[in-house]
Amino acid sequence: MAFVPVDIREALPYLNATLRGALYNPAVPALSWRKAGHFVVFQADRIAVSNVEDRQAAVDEVDGLVKLVNRAWERRNEIEPDFEARQRPAPMAAFKLLPGTNCRLCGQPTCFTFALKLIAGQQKPAECPPLLEPAYAGQLAELQAMLGDMPAFR
Numbered sequence: 374m375a376f377v378p379v380d381i382r383e384a385l386p387y388l389n390a391t392l393r394g395a396l397y398n399p400a401v402p403a404l405s406w407r408k409a410g411h412f413v414v415f416q417a418d419r420i421a422v423s424n425v426e427d428r429q430a431a432v433d434e435v436d437g438l439v440k441l442v443n444r445a446w447e448r449r450n451e452i453e454p455d456f457e458a459r460q461r462p463a464p465m466a467a468f469k470l471l472p473g474t475n476c477r478l479c480g481q482p483t484c485f486t487f488a489l490k491l492i493a494g495q496q497k498p499a500e501c502p503p504l505l506e507p508a509y510a511g512q513l514a515e516l517q518a519m520l521g522d523m524p525a526f527r
C-alpha cells in the first residue's frame with residue numbers, strides 16, 4: 374500500500390467511468406479494480422495492490438497506478454464521471470444462472486464453487502462449457518450483465 378500526496382477522491386468517478394469492471398463505493402469513498410491478477414483499491418489518500426512479488430514490483434505497480442489516476446484527472450473534461458455505486462454480485466445470484474449439473478468440466482468440483490470463483494474474478498463464464506450451448510444463451514447474457522461485462526469475466 375502507498376499513501377498518495379494529494380487527495381484523489383474527486384478522481385475516483387472518472388476512474389469509475391473508464392476502468393471496466395471497477396467497483397465503486399462512494400460512501401467510503403473507494404474504488405476497487407482487478408488488473409492482471411492484482412486486486413487494486415483506490416482510496417482518497419492511498420492505493421493498495423495485492424499479489425505483488427516484492428517491494429520493487431509494488432513500487433512499480435503503484436507508480437503505474439498513480440500515472441493512471443493522473444491521466445484520468447487530466448482528461449476529466451472529456452470523461453463523463455460515473456458516480457454510480459457498483460457492488461460485487463452475490464455468489465448465489467451467479468450460481469442460479471449456471472447449469473447446476475456439477476459436471477466439473479470447468480475444473481471445479483461444483484457449480485457453486487465455480488460461482489464463487491466467478492464473483493472473485495478467478496474464472497470466466499466462458500470457462501463453463503455447457504453455458505456456451507445455445508440453450509443457455511440467456512443465462513450467459515444475464516451472467517455477463519451481472520458481472521458488469523468485465524473483460525476479466527468474459
Ligand code: SF4
Pocket residue numbers: 471472473474475476477478479480481482483484487488500501502503504
Ligand atoms: S462446467 Fe458449468 S455446469 Fe459444469 S460444474 Fe462447472 S459451472 Fe457447473
